[in-house]
Amino acid sequence: MNDTTINSSQLGANSLVERAKRNQHRFWAFSGLIFLVIGFSLASPNFFQTSNIISILQATSVNGVLAIAATLVIITAGIDLSVGTLMTFCAVVAGVLLTNLGLPMYIGIPGALLSGFLAGALSGFFVAKLNIPPFIATLGMMLVYKGLSLAICGGRPIYFNDTEGFVDISTGSIIGHIIPAFPIPNGVLILFLVAIFASFILTRTILGRFIFALGSNEEALRLSGVNTDRWKIVVYSLAGGICAIAGILLASRINSAQPAIGQGYELDAIAAVVIGGTSLSGGKGTMLGTIIGALIISVVANGLRILSVPQEWQIVVTGSIIILAVYADQLRRGKT
Amino acid sequence: MNDTTINSSQLGANSLVERAKRNQHRFWAFSGLIFLVIGFSLASPNFFQTSNIISILQATSVNGVLAIAATLVIITAGIDLSVGTLMTFCAVVAGVLLTNLGLPMYIGIPGALLSGFLAGALSGFFVAKLNIPPFIATLGMMLVYKGLSLAICGGRPIYFNDTEGFVDISTGSIIGHIIPAFPIPNGVLILFLVAIFASFILTRTILGRFIFALGSNEEALRLSGVNTDRWKIVVYSLAGGICAIAGILLASRINSAQPAIGQGYELDAIAAVVIGGTSLSGGKGTMLGTIIGALIISVVANGLRILSVPQEWQIVVTGSIIILAVYADQLRRGKT
Amino acid sequence: AEDKPYIALVSKGFQHQFWQAVKIGAEQAAEELGAEVTFEGPDGEGAVDRQMDMISAAIAKKPTAIGIAAIDSQATVPLLKTAQKDGIPVIAFDSGVASDIPLTTASTDNLASAALAADKLAELIGGSGQVAIVSFDQTSQTGIERRDGFVNQIEAAHGDVEIVAIEYGGGDHLKSAEITKTLLQAYPDLKGIFGTNEGSAIGVAIGKKESSSDVVVVGYDSGKAQTDAVRDGTIAGAITQNPVGIGYEVVKAGIAASKGEKLEPHIDTGFYWYDKSNIDDPTIQAVLYD
Amino acid sequence: MNILVDMSGIEKHFPGVHALKSVQFELREGEVHALMGENGAGKSTLMKILSGVYTRDGGSVQVMGQDVDFAGPREAQDAGVGIIHQELSLMNDLTVAQNIFIGREPRNFLGILDEVLLNKNAKDIFEKMNVGMDVGAEVGTMTIAKQQMVEIAKALSYNSKILIMDEPTAALNDTEIQELFRIIDQLKADGVGIVYISHKMDEIKQISDRVTVMRDGEFVGVRDSKDTSIEDIISMMVGRDLELETEQKPDTSDNMTALEVKNLNRGKFVKNVSFSLKKGEILGFAGLMGAGRTEVARVIFGADRLESGEIFIDGEQKFIDTPSKAVEAGIGYLSEDRKHFGLVLGMDVRTNISLASIARFGSSLGILNEAKISKTATDFISKLDIRTPSEKQEVKLLSGGNQQKVVIAKWLLRDCDILIFDEPTRGVDVGAKSEIYKILRDLAASGKAIIVISSELPEILRLSHRIAVMCEGNLTGFLPANSSQEEIMRLATATMQSSNNKNNQISEMSS
Ligand SMILES: Nc1ncnc2c1ncn2[C@@H]1O[C@H](COP(=O)(O)OP(=O)(O)OP(=O)(O)O)[C@@H](O)[C@H]1O
Ligand SMILES: Nc1ncnc2c1ncn2[C@@H]1O[C@H](COP(=O)(O)OP(=O)(O)OP(=O)(O)O)[C@@H](O)[C@H]1O
Numbered sequence A, B: 001m002n003d004t005t006i007n008s009s010q011l012g013a014n015s016l017v018e019r020a021k022r023n024q025h026r027f028w029a030f031s032g033l034i035f036l037v038i039g040f041s042l043a044s045p046n047f048f049q050t051s052n053i054i055s056i057l058q059a060t061s062v063n064g065v066l067a068i069a070a071t072l073v074i075i076t077a078g079i080d081l082s083v084g085t086l087m088t089f090c091a092v093v094a095g096v097l098l099t100n101l102g103l104p105m106y107i108g109i110p111g112a113l114l115s116g117f118l119a120g121a122l123s124g125f126f127v128a129k130l131n132i133p134p135f136i137a138t139l140g141m142m143l144v145y146k147g148l149s150l151a152i153c154g155g156r157p158i159y160f161n162d163t164e165g166f167v168d169i170s171t172g173s174i175i176g177h178i179i180p181a182f183p184i185p186n187g188v189l190i191l192f193l194v195a196i197f198a199s200f201i202l203t204r205t206i207l208g209r210f211i212f213a214l215g216s217n218e219e220a221l222r223l224s225g226v227n228t229d230r231w232k233i234v235v236y237s238l239a240g241g242i243c244a245i246a247g248i249l250l251a252s253r254i255n256s257a258q259p260a261i262g263q264g265y266e267l268d269a270i271a272a273v274v275i276g277g278t279s280l281s282g283g284k285g286t287m288l289g290t291i292i293g294a295l296i297i298s299v300v301a302n303g304l305r306i307l308s309v310p311q312e313w314q315i316v317v318t319g320s321i322i323i324l325a326v327y328a329d330q331l332r333r334g335k336t
Numbered sequence C: 001a002e003d004k005p006y007i008a009l010v011s012k013g014f015q016h017q018f019w020q021a022v023k024i025g026a027e028q029a030a031e032e033l034g035a036e037v038t039f040e041g042p043d044g045e046g047a048v049d050r051q052m053d054m055i056s057a058a059i060a061k062k063p064t065a066i067g068i069a070a071i072d073s074q075a076t077v078p079l080l081k082t083a084q085k086d087g088i089p090v091i092a093f094d095s096g097v098a099s100d101i102p103l104t105t106a107s108t109d110n111l112a113s114a115a116l117a118a119d120k121l122a123e124l125i126g127g128s129g130q131v132a133i134v135s136f137d138q139t140s141q142t143g144i145e146r147r148d149g150f151v152n153q154i155e156a157a158h159g160d161v162e163i164v165a166i167e168y169g170g171g172d173h174l175k176s177a178e179i180t181k182t183l184l185q186a187y188p189d190l191k192g193i194f195g196t197n198e199g200s201a202i203g204v205a206i207g208k209k210e211s212s213s214d215v216v217v218v219g220y221d222s223g224k225a226q227t228d229a230v231r232d233g234t235i236a237g238a239i240t241q242n243p244v245g246i247g248y249e250v251v252k253a254g255i256a257a258s259k260g261e262k263l264e265p266h267i268d269t270g271f272y273w274y275d276k277s278n279i280d281d282p283t284i285q286a287v288l289y290d
Numbered sequence D: 001m002n003i004l005v006d007m008s009g010i011e012k013h014f015p016g017v018h019a020l021k022s023v024q025f026e027l028r029e030g031e032v033h034a035l036m037g038e039n040g041a042g043k044s045t046l047m048k049i050l051s052g053v054y055t056r057d058g059g060s061v062q063v064m065g066q067d068v069d070f071a072g073p074r075e076a077q078d079a080g081v082g083i084i085h086q087e088l089s090l091m092n093d094l095t096v097a098q099n100i101f102i103g104r105e106p107r108n109f110l111g112i113l114d115e116v117l118l119n120k121n122a123k124d125i126f127e128k129m130n131v132g133m134d135v136g137a138e139v140g141t142m143t144i145a146k147q148q149m150v151e152i153a154k155a156l157s158y159n160s161k162i163l164i165m166d167e168p169t170a171a172l173n174d175t176e177i178q179e180l181f182r183i184i185d186q187l188k189a190d191g192v193g194i195v196y197i198s199h200k201m202d203e204i205k206q207i208s209d210r211v212t213v214m215r216d217g218e219f220v221g222v223r224d225s226k227d228t229s230i231e232d233i234i235s236m237m238v239g240r241d242l243e244l245e246t247e248q249k250p251d252t253s254d255n256m257t258a259l260e261v262k263n264l265n266r267g268k269f270v271k272n273v274s275f276s277l278k279k280g281e282i283l284g285f286a287g288l289m290g291a292g293r294t295e296v297a298r299v300i301f302g303a304d305r306l307e308s309g310e311i312f313i314d315g316e317q318k319f320i321d322t323p324s325k326a327v328e329a330g331i332g333y334l335s336e337d338r339k340h341f342g343l344v345l346g347m348d349v350r351t352n353i354s355l356a357s358i359a360r361f362g363s364s365l366g367i368l369n370e371a372k373i374s375k376t377a378t379d380f381i382s383k384l385d386i387r388t389p390s391e392k393q394e395v396k397l398l399s400g401g402n403q404q405k406v407v408i409a410k411w412l413l414r415d416c417d418i419l420i421f422d423e424p425t426r427g428v429d430v431g432a433k434s435e436i437y438k439i440l441r442d443l444a445a446s447g448k449a450i451i452v453i454s455s456e457l458p459e460i461l462r463l464s465h466r467i468a469v470m471c472e473g474n475l476t477g478f479l480p481a482n483s484s485q486e487e488i489m490r491l492a493t494a495t496m497q498s499s500n501n502k503n504n505q506i507s508e509m510s511s
């Protein structure tokens, strides 16, 4: 069995290389982030200061949570264009429950989360049962949630002035109570909790295993006797629930449900996902990567503003960074 | 060779059925359109009137041309999110050439078209040579063109008041000169000419053959000795050139290059493509379908307005129609 | 419904609260005058061609009169000619059209109102120091006029005040808040910020609060969040136009025009400065919306 | 005799794999040169270098006396080298004729495609091959066998002086194979040199003039076919002798019935199919390509929807419309296309093995016990002798035979009572094949009810306790284990006229 031994040692080496590469990927995205932070810090003394770092983190919170939702769907080789308007829709639902109906937070917030789950389940149903490509199903739902949000609100925002403590959900700081030097807002804390939760789901649970398998080879999974339709619906529901969390973070931060916001956020979220190394063709991805991707976007936006780069050039630079990040990733994987 | 003969007759039947199905598809999309037109005509006497029909056609012209560009790319299993902002960018280039530099139309218009080609070639280069997924490459370029347009214009529109005849490109009516009862604007005429041209490319030229082959099995095409990279760049360039046509149509219609327009148009264009039965997974598609898809979108928008449906519900209905159209398509193909 | 007069309004925007307030004013007038109104506007920034499609559809409905807030003052002129040919009176609102077709224009003087904001901000910061603008977009007529009105007035009348940054947040609260926080970071000596519409102003207020800064904020428009912020001092004061009044006047003018009545060429719907001290005055209360 | 190809000292590295180590290969004019070796030996890689798909890292290639260094497939084609790839590489949305002439379309003087001439040229090729084909049909709608014929026609259309065939018969039935061999003879007579890669030993003996054997990326030797026995070739390939064990087939007629299906119908490929399967029995399904065997299996497994019919498991009627229900009912199906339907190639061995039984490794909250998964996977790796460095290896890096064993492990772990193996040894080398046979026999001996679908008659005859034959969607009859190939072929080509006999045979068998 001479040949086998040789083969397997080769393969062993292979897999080590693979693993190194995989870690290297995160390492690279992370180095990119560090590089940007150092660059901006050198360019302006105003950049690397506790308050600004906290601002950057806070600016990441909503987009980061949306990107987490998008990551789950993208790993299944799907895509979710509705994350932005669904976020708004859930914020509006929270507004209706808390303000218009005057219900307490312990009903209003779970209610909003539930609406996110159900909305996600509907997209999942379209994708799994009606066989509608995710791009189309979620493009359609993006418009539906947008219209519904406007219709429910009658065009005006719903304010949360009557719900005590609502603004603290995102802007209060539990950490600041403990370590006053780092008044990291709860919104950021929630982002990291959601990321850890999603990462746990991805790597340690049956659902996570199936998310990767759906993205790698859905038919093989189905022929293994797994009810792929049902699991797909579960994934989209979970993503919907996470969008609802983003909706509550947003609403709490601006103390209102603004029906006009939301469209366009999906592109930022998807950009964060791909900068973080998750492939749009599915089967691969990490939450850590997505968080790094979201941070890169925020750091670039913040840094360029601090350097007073005109806004039109900020847009150009952001577009270029998206392309560059993915190109660097391709280079590393040796695909070019 | 008994079985072979039998099989091949089966296959013959099979392929006839296939062909019928393909035609049936267009037939269905077309009936959907007719159905909508009849419905709206019954619902409001103001709908089916020459002037309104012409408005609908004119409203289709820009989106229709963009959808044609998107169709070419989507059949190769790619996607182009930059069509909207590239259109604007080309309009701005036309503005710079014609108004700022005061060049004559026979230089300004080819110049704008050339800028579209080159910009498309750049996206094609990213996709083909740098192996960046089309979604990312064109998402990045979408932002780059947007930023550049704003930067070039300095934030203000460029007007074409000094270029005589520029507004006639889209709003004049050659047909109206011949048949005064049907003053169909030139923009609509150009849409149909572009569609016929693109359809010819798709069905009668080697480029068209390769477009379908790229979307069906790129690797097989490469193994057949075809330089797939080069042809991909050609496809994206052609799409870019067609976006430039859309840019000129738009600029001529509004007599100005408005740097802020563009983002969001890509979604309408892609929606037209998929409503028209082109699959996002590539390999299949027709220009006739795309034109019907674009008309459906315009008819729905116009019809709902004529019926004074509140705008938020218009958005909901449009979203639902996108999902429904694709679902109906799936049903027909027996995929559900 | 055939006999009821029908006024079709096509605005520049649709989702934002300012436009919704115009819509409310229009609906009030319609109710009082026994008319029907529809209200539409493109939801993307500067979507000139989309707005033209909306105007076409509005004309196809053969309304009694049509009200238009043109995104681009030139592009809509051919359509207005069609309306004129069909005998449909055209009323402009919010900003003018480069044509004599509109029988009247109901609008706020954006340049003058922004100049007032500049005076107030300069006064509030003691006549000298750095200030910044957070605007909603750089291409719309209103956006340009509010920015330029402010800038020109500062340059003309307040030599010691320096405008260090002009940023655009799309009127999105969150984006405007992020911009504000970054500005405060980049310019530690920043004394004042002008938020040029409702979303921008609220965003600036959020950014100020989150940065625990004491920068002076001057806003524009109203809405509950902004009036609250004025009350609690986060926003020192704001310019308000009278959007409800604009909507009301357009419908009223449209009906009057359809009856052949003569109209003034311009209906100035006015603007006001409000702050903590006068926010509860009846004149101010009448033009605030939430 | 002229030497067409002379490759020597060929080296090729892939990331982490030294795929070719100083390999030599020679092809003469008018010969069929078989290239043999186990899965992963490097055969396809060597031929991809010859045909310009890969560039070599070292060594020299001479084609017709000229040193060549092809930069792409096009240059190889121009130099007279054509190849039929192992993996079908066709464009499904294009027609047969469009596929054959892709990149070489006839055009008129304006550069516009001449579709009529294109179809005519394609038709000519199939006429020369003596194969009926609708050249205007979309390739994606055709059977794998037909698609393979298109690949062959495409390669022939280049009029290459050197033609490489990488497992051209893996999806062909006997008649089609004989037709291919006839074409090969014709090409030989025209002086074309043919490289022929196959895992089917009998074919090598039948058509090849010389055999080159490779093992583990190295050149082992070259022999004249007529002087070499199959056993010799095999031992060169695997580096040891393989004993062909014979086995006494048990009598299972008194066993309990595990599965019974009655009057299954779906489209034109499953027509009134009824049969029953006993515990401990291996029922072989024979038939020509496209006879509908896979369709029957998929319908029973719920992968495709049943139009009518009844399915009984252990005497109890079950309604199965999804694979998950089939698995719950105790049926496992190993697809003929393991790469697309059997495995998640990008995931590791342990995940693939646990995929059908994952619930067993999860807590009530769905949290996985990774240690248990790894342990179970390692157990199966040693039990089935799966050659992999660890249970964490990505499945796509394993050779075909070992991949097949991973699929088997997945279903063994699921512990289904009824297992349907569809082409279990397709593309699997001779060593792994006999190991898979042993696994199947052991499973039957442990009381599992097994269906084996195979297009290789020797395999059917060797494994089955009883043989069912299908033709055009009909089950045309059952045969005992000791039947001859001729008897099977008669039923496999039986047309509808013999449906009366069929009924008789069925009642005969079940009585
Ligand atoms: N593109 C590639 N990247 C990495 N490794 C590869 C690649 N192609 C082949 N290999 C590896 O090279 C070795 C030889 O593979 P090759 O396909 O030539 O084998 P083969 O003899 O044709 O086997 P089979 O009989 O299964 O077709 C294997 O270890 C395989 O995993
Ligand atoms: N999912 C499907 N959609 C359309 N046609 C199919 C599908 N599956 C199988 N077919 C067709 O059904 C026919 C019967 O094929 P099937 O695979 O059942 O035959 P088989 O006897 O198993 O032969 P093979 O050895 O090719 O698997 C073939 O013509 C095949 O192309």
Ligand SMILES: [Mg+2]
Pocket (backbone or CB within 6 Å): D043, D044, D045, D086, D166
């Ligand atoms: Mg091979």
Ligand SMILES: [Mg+2]
Pocket (backbone or CB within 6 Å): D293, D294, D295, D336, D422, D453
């Ligand atoms: Mg089969």
